Each structure stands twice: as structure tokens, then as C-alpha cells.
Amino acid sequence: MESTDNHWLQPETAKAFKDQHKAIPYQELLEDTIAWCRPRAGERWLDLGCGAGQLTKALWAAANGKLAEVVGSDCNPANEALYLKQQLTPHCPEGVRRFELCNFSSGLAQFPDGYFDGIVSGLAITYAEHKDPATGKYTDQAYTHLLKELKRVLKPGGRAVVSVNVPEPNFVSIMVKSFGSAFRIRSAGKAFVNGLRMLYTGRWLRKQARVGRFHYYPAEEVARRMEAAGFPAVRHRLSYAEQAIILRADIDPANSIAPKAA
Numbered sequence: 001m002e003s004t005d006n007h008w009l010q011p012e013t014a015k016a017f018k019d020q021h022k023a024i025p026y027q028e029l030l031e032d033t034i035a036w037c038r039p040r041a042g043e044r045w046l047d048l049g050c051g052a053g054q055l056t057k058a059l060w061a062a063a064n065g066k067l068a069e070v071v072g073s074d075c076n077p078a079n080e081a082l083y084l085k086q087q088l089t090p091h092c093p094e095g096v097r098r099f100e101l102c103n104f105s106s107g108l109a110q111f112p113d114g115y116f117d118g119i120v121s122g123l124a125i126t127y128a129e130h131k132d133p134a135t136g137k138y139t140d141q142a143y144t145h146l147l148k149e150l151k152r153v154l155k156p157g158g159r160a161v162v163s164v165n166v167p168e169p170n171f172v173s174i175m176v177k178s179f180g181s182a183f184r185i186r187s188a189g190k191a192f193v194n195g196l197r198m199l200y201t202g203r204w205l206r207k208q209a210r211v212g213r214f215h216y217y218p219a220e221e222v223a224r225r226m227e228a229a230g231f232p233a234v235r236h237r238l239s240y241a242e243q244a245i246i247l248r249a250d251i252d253p254a255n256s257i258a259p260k261a262a
């Protein structure tokens with residue numbers, strides 16, 4: 001990422017999104033995503049664009065604490081402490097969970113080929129960005145490269161389960177549907193302030209997507225791009241109050257799972 005104006009790099013953004021999991025639509029997204037991951041004992045997983053680590057926590061619980069390794073990776077340094085502070089149940093032994101600061105707009109160079117059994121990524125890959133230095137225009141180069149990187153770091157039978165927002169996501173509708181839960185939690189005032197910050201970030205994200213910086217594509221387009229990146233079997237479904245698409249991309253079509261009715 002050449003730019004310094006990216007909100008995802010700011011500590012305030014990490015703080016605002018850390019309570020996102022308390023909202024009802026996010027819980028739906030979390031459950032639907034993990035249901036498609038089906039983590040197994042002894043596997044190594046990457047949580048890409050991990051934020052405060054909600055997916056890691058759910059993945060760990062779904063595997064009954066038996067993963068060999070789980071790596072959270074994010075571009076925002078403020079997420080490291082939030083990620084490592086996340087209480088995992090059952091207990092996670094020292095060294096099994098780690099955080100890697102990584103800006104995926106430049107790829108995933110710090111991860112070796114064929115290292116992970118699975119990759120989970122929640123509402124993050126959309127934000128891979130590249131600006132052509134010759135034209136000054138944003139392109140989809142980093143996004144296309146990132147999809148190939150997902151394939152590269154997976155083992156031959158590996159799978160990636162990613163969620164992405166739908167085109168022109170309605171962040172206001174998500175917020176309204178979230179209010180019921182926001183007011184039940186202890187610090188409703190804080191949740192409201194964080195909600196406003198998320199709305200502000202959401203407006204900015206949509207604006208940037210319109211100029212080609214970020215990539216809110218329809219489900220069929222994301223699936224087509226994942227297939228072009230080397231995943232022969234890609235399934236998708238809606239979640240998150242219909243504001244997100246979950247995709248499961250398998251390297252081996254024999255492992256592809258049947259979609260649950262949305």
C-alpha cells in the first residue's frame with residue numbers, strides 16, 4: 001500500500017471495529033462463515049485481515065482447541081494487542097496462536113508456499129489496493145494478486161472461506177439492525193460512538209470503491225476471480241443482513257461442501 005490516507009491503518013478504526021461482533025448481523029456472519037470452514041484437529045489456519053480476532057476465536061472453538069497453529073494477520077498495528085488479548089476457549093497453549101503484521105496489498109510474502117490448511121477472512125480482501133504510478137489511477141492488480149496468494153499459501157487440498165461486502169453495501173441498514181444488540185450491552189454509549197465511527201468509515205469505503213480503490217463486486221464476479229486464481233470449486237451465499245457474500249473456495253473440488261440454504 002503506497003498510500004498513507006487509508007483509514008484501516010488508523011488506531012481509531014481498529015478501536016471502532018473491535019465491538020462489531022456484538023451486533024446481531026455480525027453474529028450471523030460469524031456463524032455462517034465458521035460453518036463453512038469446518039476446521040479439523042491438527043490443521044494450520046490463517047485469519048487474514050483478522051482485526052480483533054473474532055473469527056480466530058470462533059474457529060478455535062469450532063476445532064475444540066485442537067488446531068496445530070492459528071495466525072492472525074492485519075495491516076493495523078493496533079490490532080496486534082486486541083488480537084492477542086482475545087480469550088480463546090479451550091485454553092490455547094503458548095506459541096500456537098500468533099499475530100503477523102502484514103499489508104496484503106503487497107501480497108503474503110512472509111508466508112511460505114503450501115503452509116496453511118485453511119484461510120478465513122472476514123470482510124477484508126476487498127481492501128487490497130494498488131495505484132498505477134504512471135496513470136495515478138487505482139487498479140485491481142493488488143486484489144487479483146492477493147487471490148493468487150491465497151492459493152499459493154494453501155496446501156494442495158486447502159480451502160479459503162472469505163466474506164466480502166455486496167456492491168454498494170448499506171452500512172446504515174446494518175447499523176439499524178445492530179441497535180437492538182447495542183443497547184443490550186453494558187457500554188451502550190461506547191457502542192453508539194463506535195457505530196458512528198463505523199458509519200463514517202463505511203461512507204469513506206463506498207466512496208473509495210466508486211473510484212476503483214476498493215472492490216465490492218457481485219458474488220458471481222468474486223467467484224469468477226477466485227476460479228481464475230486457481231480455485232476450481234467456489235460456492236457462495238448471502239449473510240450479514242444480506243450485506244455480505246460468503247465464499248468457500250476449494251483447491252480440490254472433491255472437498256467442496258454443499259451450501260446451506262441462505
Ligand SMILES: C[S@@+](CC[C@H](N)C(=O)[O-])C[C@H]1O[C@@H](n2cnc3c(N)ncnc32)[C@H](O)[C@@H]1O
Nearest residue numbers: 008049050051074075103104105122123124127
Ligand atoms: C471490517 S474489518 C474485519 C475484521 C475481522 N476480519 C472481523 O471479521 O471482525 C476489516 C479488517 O481488514 C483489515 N485490512 C484492511 N486492509 C488491509 C490490508 N491492506 N492488509 C491487511 N489487512 C487489511 C483491517 O485492518 C480490518 O481489521
